Amino acid sequence: MATVASQRSRVDGPYKVTGNARYTADTQLDVVTYGVFATAKVPSGRIKTLEVSLAEQSPGIVKVLTFRNLPKLNKLSSPPAGQTVMPLSDDKIYYEGEPVAMVVGESLEQTVYAASLVKVEFDQVEDSRIELEKNLDQAIPVTVFGPADSLVGNVKDGLAKSEVRVSETYRTSDRHHNAMEPSATIAEWNNGKLTLYDSTQWVWGARMVVATALGIPPEDVRVRSTFLGGGFGSKGWVWPHEILAAAAARVVGRRVKVVLPRSQDYTSHGHQPATEQTVELGASRDGRLLAIRHAAVVPTAIVDHYGEYAALGTRSMYACPAIETIHRAVPLNRPVPTPMRAPADGLSMVGLEIAMDELAVKLGMDPVELRMKNYADKDPTTGKPFSSKKLRECYSQGMERFGWRRRNSKPGSIRDGKDLIGWGMASVIFGTHRGNASARITIEKDASVLIEAGTQEIGTGAYTIMPQIAADVLKISPDKIRIVLGDTTLPETGGTFGSSTTASVGSAVYNASINLKSKLEKLARSPDRSYSKALEESGLGSLSAEGSFSPIEGDYELATFGAVFVEVKVDEDIPIPRVTRCLGVYSAGKIINPKTARSQMIGGMVWGIGQALLEKSVMEPKLGRFLSKNLSGYLVPVNADVPSLEAYFVEETDPIASPIGAKGIGELGAVGIGAAIANAVYHATGKRVRELPIAPEALM
């Protein structure tokens, strides 16, 4: 039900467009010193000589920290830490861009200059391992979040008896998050207690990591984060600069502020690893899937073995008696990868959904029909039913809205002058993640309401929708309700990742509101007395209630779904694909605010356009570094690359996922678009591209 309140505009919007939103780096504190890193210029080896005296003597410099004088940091686990090898812990180099010294100085300019005076020479003690293909023998199973492999049925037999088969390898590229706001941390010590102003998606993660590394009780660390200018996963786990800001502030006895320069955004808080995915599909002549094997291998780092589950979505997407998924990672002398919107499922749907398009072509079957034919009513790997799933409606509504039935399946059959026009589609899945969360809600005599929850606003709309959830319960205007968040002194919640905040924190806010309402009703005694009147007459200044949410693992699989349809235009002579239409219909539980939800979905689609056509961080194999550590050599979609985007949700509520019926949507929009674009490019040109982003030369 789309009420006026549910269409509420973002309450933080005006702050952001007027420059009044204070991001971490904008935090105004007196007497700050600045921390700047000198970094390794080689991808592996040992520090042979490290000369810091020039830097130390440079004007305004307070301290130069290296592995020689930084007090030892304790070891960590990942997650919450982004890398488990501690920075500045010894003379070994594991990746290019790794900090070798941290210079602390009075002004940013003085400190940046002094960092350039740190002289380091390296011994190349081992051959750098940079390239995935040359090191496949080093592959290890991916185990960050669960089993590396899965198997149901007999894939070998299924493939053998299949009349139609596809067996291809698909590739995606290394990509960087490129949040507009650079990662930043300000560390402040007071009587042995630490406060971090931190650009983080997980204030409790930052607290845990920094407390462990420095050997102090977590209760002595407070972490605050009011706004994030984008995180997309790069601020999800906790990175060396956050630890080093705190460690340096303790050494120098002053506040230390670290703002990563753009170049260090490319080495120092993760990236999405390139994936190599081999997909084998076997089907009967009538299009019934008999076997699927999806094997993915990705590069990872030596400082931590984060690996992508780049075949994960294939475990749950289609009904099929035999499904195998395999996940491997190869530790290399590279910066550590990390989740990036949308990890795992988002990458899986590149390989699987291009392969499904290839199968449809071989079968001479409509791509949507093929998917409908293999619709999974329950999870084909676990056998559990889905808590809710309206993907059929997504396919049919999407076809209808897009005009799909008019499609002539012959490649190159639609033209507009010199432009070849292609239509492609893909299925979408993204697992539903939830976490423990708690919240407190307080009503004052003037009927104003305050929600307190430690969660972070990373740009997805927490400030806007949490008051709506409380307003619905209390039957008051959301404009009377404020939320404070992003602080470890508030009720504990999880990290803002995995698209989990609405379902988890939203449910805690909902439960707190229910508890407050029942307290108020007791106080009011009769339904016609207003809350404020009841509060006043009771002599209470205000009334508070708490609420919490813990996910229950039941007999269901939880996921969100969708169907996406795109149109591309490819000039015959200069084959640069342009997306001209993009339409998605999603099945994602209850939508709390259609307006902010639409923003999430179309924002995700823009990520998909980037994945399909533009985004690629080139790793230079000899230097072992990402070549372009800035936005001039890494292309992200700009307005000219983005056409009309349409996003729709089917009516759905999922009380199994959460008491508010919501599941979470922050990453869903970024799934499927990459494959749909590749499929549309095939339809336009007859050329099958199996590597993203699609290079124009692949279409020559």
Ligand code: MOS
């Ligand atoms: Mo997201 S990659 O879970 O911040």
